[in-house]
Structure formats: structure tokens, C-alpha cells
Amino acid sequence: MALTLIGSLTSPFVRKLRLVCWGRVDLNFEAINYFQPEGEAYLQKVSPINKLPILIDGDLKIFDSRVIYNYLAKQNKWPELTIEQENYLTAIDAITDTCANMFLYKKGGMDLEGDNWYLDRQRQRLPSILEYLKPLAKSLSANKPEDWNFMSMSLFSFYYWAEFRKLVDLSPYPEAKAFLEAFKNKPGVKETTLPES
Numbered sequence: 001m002a003l004t005l006i007g008s009l010t011s012p013f014v015r016k017l018r019l020v021c022w023g024r025v026d027l028n029f030e031a032i033n034y035f036q037p038e039g040e041a042y043l044q045k046v047s048p049i050n051k052l053p054i055l056i057d058g059d060l061k062i063f064d065s066r067v068i069y070n071y072l073a074k075q076n077k078w079p080e081l082t083i084e085q086e087n088y089l090t091a092i093d094a095i096t097d098t099c100a101n102m103f104l105y106k107k108g109g110m111d112l113e114g115d116n117w118y119l120d121r122q123r124q125r126l127p128s129i130l131e132y133l134k135p136l137a138k139s140l141s142a143n144k145p146e147d148w149n150f151m152s153m154s155l156f157s158f159y160y161w162a163e164f165r166k167l168v169d170l171s172p173y174p175e176a177k178a179f180l181e182a183f184k185n186k187p188g189v190k191e192t193t194l195p196e197s
Contacts, residue, residue, distance in 0.1 A: 022188030
């Protein structure tokens with residue numbers, strides 16, 4: 001029986017799961033728009049934490065992209081992540097979460113440039129994490145099939161989304177731009193690209 005992944009078409013947390021499943025896992029993708037009243041109502045109905053993504057396997061519901069990945073990896077006997085990979089994934093998830101919070105605040109009408117302790121804290125996290133990710137982006141090669149994995153898919157999903165939402169200026173990070181260019185034709189990337197609206 002196919003698994004069902006509930007998520008939005010624009011979420012980087014959802015996209016990286018769609019990428020890792022592309023051509024490997026029998027998956028039904030159910031897209032919802034939680035910015036619309038019916039999408040928000042549906043999300044509240046299916047998730048006690050009111051967040052995406054959600055994986056449904058029979059009667060089992062799994063929340064959070066990292067937990068979903070670990071479940072899929074165990075079910076499909078994918079290679080275990082190293083501590084280094086786990087650390088990079090933690091950094092990618094942290095910066096993605098920071099940018100997602102900033103995006104939601106902006107969508108709610110808050111001035112992201114204003115004097116606000118919480119937003120200052122969020123902004124301060126960005127450069128240090130972007131610097132930390134530089135060696136990873138440089139080390140991955142699109143010519144090595146083993147380098148297209150959950151870690152690189154997570155990095156691609158973040159970089160692409162952060163630029164798409166204009167939350168991060170990647171121009172000071174040429175390795176990030178080069179990484180996006182190098183991996184843009186990988187399996188599933190075109191099919192999961194973010195809609196313009």
C-alpha cells in the first residue's frame with residue numbers, strides 16, 4: 001500500500017522528502033495550501049501540531065520531516081547517516097526553520113527590519129549557519145550519484161526556497177550558487193520545483 005505525504009508545494013521541509021522518495025518509494029503526495037481557510041482547517045484536523053509535512057502509513061501518522069526521513073530510511077534499509085551528516089542536517093533544519101519563522105512574521109505584517117529582540121536573534125543565526133554550510137556545498141559533486149542524498153537534497157531545498165522567498169541573499173556565497181546550478185537537473189528537482197505564486 002502506498003504511503004501518503006501531506007504537504008505544501010512550497011515547503012522546503014516537504015520538498016526534501018519528495019526528493020528523497022522520488023523514484024524510490026511508492027508515495028501519494030497530497031498538496032494543501034494552509035494559507036487558505038480550507039487548507040488550514042484540514043491541517044488542524046489531521047495534525048495535532050498544525051505543521052507540515054505529515055506522512056501517513058495505514059493508521060500511523062508521522063510528524064516532522066526528520067522523523068519521517070528516519071522512518072523511511074529504516075523501512076527501506078537506506079544507509080545510516082553519519083554524525084557529520086546529522087550535524088549538517090541539524091544546521092540545515094535550523095536555518096530553514098529560522099527563515100520559515102521570518103517568512104510567516106513577514107506574511108503576518110511584521111517589519112523584518114524593525115527593532116525586535118526575537119527577530120534580531122533570528123537574523124544573527126543566518127550568517128553563522130551559512131558559513132558552517134560552505135564546506136558541505138563545496139564538497140558535494142553532482143557527478144557522484146552517492147552525493148545526491150537526503151543531506152544534499154535538504155541543502156538544495158533550503159537554498160532554493162530561501163532565494164525564492166527572498167529571505168537570504170546568496171550572492172556572498174558563490175559555493176551555494178554553484179551547488180544549486182550543479183544539482184538543478186537531478187532526479188525529481190524539476191518535478192518538485194516551487195510554483196511561482
